[in-house]
Amino acid sequence: MALSCHLFLAHGRVCRIRGENLSNQSPFSSATTLDCEQSLHRILSKLECYKQSPLAALQSGRWVKLICGASFEDIAEVRNLSLIYALAGVDCIDCAADGAVVTAVSDGVRAAKEIALDFGYSFRDPWLMVSINDDEDPHFRKAEFNPRLCPSDCPRPCERVCPASAISFSYPESSGVIPERCYGCGRCIPVCPMRNIQAVTYVRNLEKVSELLCLDEVDAVEIHTGQGRLEAFHQLVTNLGSSFDHLKLVAVSVPDLGDSMISSMTTMYESMKPYVKCANLWQLDGRPMSGDIGKGATRAAVILGGRVLAALDRPPGFLQLAGGTNSHTREALELAGLVNNGNESMIAGIAGIAFGGYARKIVCSLLKELEATKSTRLEDHPELLFKSISVTGELVWPMKL
Ligand code: SF4
Numbered sequence: 001m002a003l004s005c006h007l008f009l010a011h012g013r014v015c016r017i018r019g020e021n022l023s024n025q026s027p028f029s030s031a032t033t034l035d036c037e038q039s040l041h042r043i044l045s046k047l048e049c050y051k052q053s054p055l056a057a058l059q060s061g062r063w064v065k066l067i068c069g070a071s072f073e074d075i076a077e078v079r080n081l082s083l084i085y086a087l088a089g090v091d092c093i094d095c096a097a098d099g100a101v102v103t104a105v106s107d108g109v110r111a112a113k114e115i116a117l118d119f120g121y122s123f124r125d126p127w128l129m130v131s132i133n134d135d136e137d138p139h140f141r142k143a144e145f146n147p148r149l150c151p152s153d154c155p156r157p158c159e160r161v162c163p164a165s166a167i168s169f170s171y172p173e174s175s176g177v178i179p180e181r182c183y184g185c186g187r188c189i190p191v192c193p194m195r196n197i198q199a200v201t202y203v204r205n206l207e208k209v210s211e212l213l214c215l216d217e218v219d220a221v222e223i224h225t226g227q228g229r230l231e232a233f234h235q236l237v238t239n240l241g242s243s244f245d246h247l248k249l250v251a252v253s254v255p256d257l258g259d260s261m262i263s264s265m266t267t268m269y270e271s272m273k274p275y276v277k278c279a280n281l282w283q284l285d286g287r288p289m290s291g292d293i294g295k296g297a298t299r300a301a302v303i304l305g306g307r308v309l310a311a312l313d314r315p316p317g318f319l320q321l322a323g324g325t326n327s328h329t330r331e332a333l334e335l336a337g338l339v340n341n342g343n344e345s346m347i348a349g350i351a352g353i354a355f356g357g358y359a360r361k362i363v364c365s366l367l368k369e370l371e372a373t374k375s376t377r378l379e380d381h382p383e384l385l386f387k388s389i390s391v392t393g394e395l396v397w398p399m400k401l
């Protein structure tokens with residue numbers, strides 16, 4: 001069903017609910033309606049002003065990526081996150097390399113496009129990226145435990161510390177870790193007094209990944225790697241390289257490898273070179289999966305970005321920060337003198353920022369409100385949709401200015 005059938009508010013304050021035109025009627029108070037209207041128009045008009053292709057955003061240092069989570073597979077939430085952030089103007093949406101998750105992202109982006117067009121604005125699709133790993137990696141793990149081993153008087157610190165609400169003792173089918181929501185941050189593991197929680201890592205099936213990469217919807221891939229994994233990286237790229245042909249971007253997510261950072265990047269680049277016919281990007285993963293913790297979490301990514309940017313012998317590729325990134329990252333980049341400022345040269349500055357845990361945290365309470373309604377489509381609750389876009393726009397827009 002087209003979104004216009006649900007929207008109750010548009011140009012000229014015409015309400016359209018379930019296909020009917022209901023002038024001057026709204027389910028909300030007029031103050032709320034006005035706020036929502038102004039919020040949406042403000043966001044969509046900003047999108048009009050900064051309507052660059054994702055590649056141009058990289059080239060001008062205005063690239064923003066949403067990280068849904070390499071292991072996060074809550075289909076309804078991935079879909080709504082994609083809807084919200086596509087309307088807030090991100091250039092790329094990075095998700096788990098899973099067919100159902102890819103479909104959820106595409107569906108969210110399609111819904112965003114319908115809303116933008118419905119309000120009279122144009123829309124450009126963000127790139128869809130899937131994340132894979134070459135070996136054991138914290139981004140590709142799930143926590144698990146047997147709740148029957150938990151003492152009945154345990155105050156359940158695991159539940160309180162989980163940023164993804166992935167631990168529940170009242171989950172309908174089972175209690176314990178909800179696997180599709182767990183994204184492997186590991187915070188629950190050390191807080192368990194019974195040492196009851198384990199992390200289980202996994203590597204995606206290469207054949208399935210290869211099929212995914214050939215889908216029209218998939219524009220980009222990101223390979224997560226780490227210390228001592230150059231051979232595993234080489235093997236993965238060799239096995240998968242022929243599937244890179246139609247991609248627009250091949251990214252490598254790499255943590256701080258210390259003194260071997262640049263030499264490792266160079267070796268990885270040599271492995272990729274025969275297969276990569278598009279742009280390439282280095283995701284500098286400062287302090288993995290920590291952006292929601294606080295202001296200081298961003299420091300590691302900015303320092304790593306500065307170090308790699310200063311190394312003129314680094315291999316080609318855009319540089320983008322992740323790992324600890326949050327609403328303070330843009331300002332920290334500016335203070336460190338690392339902002340590109342629209343110079344279309346790859347050595348001029350950091351090309352952009354990816355937001356993961358923090359991006360999800362700032363809409364978490366709104367998505368919980370949606371869940372309480374038993375509805376899965378955010379656009380069926382326009383007030384929640386507008387609030388979500390308004391909140392996320394505050395994160396995305398500073399990068400677009
Ligand atoms: S705290 Fe992290 S690792 Fe533990 S269940 Fe939650 S998301 Fe998974």
Ligand code: SF4
Nearest residue numbers: 150154156158192194
């Ligand atoms: S902290 Fe450990 S023992 Fe307590 S509820 Fe959580 S998993 Fe069970």
